[in-house]
Amino acid sequence: NAGVMQNPRHLVRRRGQEARLRCSPMKGHSHVYWYRQLPEEGLKFMVYLQKENIIDESGMPKERFSAEFPKEGPSILRIQQVVRGDSAAYFCASSPRQGDSSPLHFGNGTRLTVT
């Protein structure tokens, strides 16, 4: 089992461009979570998705950010019109089920740099 796969590992975008971050959960996992880690801060929850559904997006900024987890393919975190403040490490995690005590399994993260 390859674990949670995130790509790219590093992404550089100019201000105003779009950033697309991809996450493939562990095999058999249908729940995906996105976290953001700003410099000198802990991981902050952004969004929780199941296949084709957003369950909790309480941590997502109201504008420019969106997430999806289609029936086929990876989960995508999309940031439109990026600004310098979006520079951070974005981590994806997955779990097999809802409502149990399964720990989250994390990917290696994508480090976004906005120039």
Next chain:
Amino acid sequence: AQRVTQPEKLLSVFKGAPVELKCNYSYSGSPELFWYVQYSRQRLQLLLRHISRESIKGFTADLNKGETSFHLKKPFAQEEDSAMYYCALRVAGANNLFFGTGTRLTVIP
């Protein structure tokens, strides 16, 4: 609102010395507490959780509801314990975790 506090950003101890990484939380219900560790150039991984009451790599952590703490302890630190440690909380009925800001532990040979 729930919150996890790790007061120490950096902690250095000598090899063989005891180590304690502090974690305090605020949550009105019954929390589930975790410690995650990130070794150099590796992904974040679960170290232990309070419901398992287990010892992993010599580390233990006891949930103290009176003090709302979940400190991570090891009696004799090893060089390979050098890593970033994150305390995390999951609230009842939820799946996502709330993380502290992390403590970077350095074990000096």
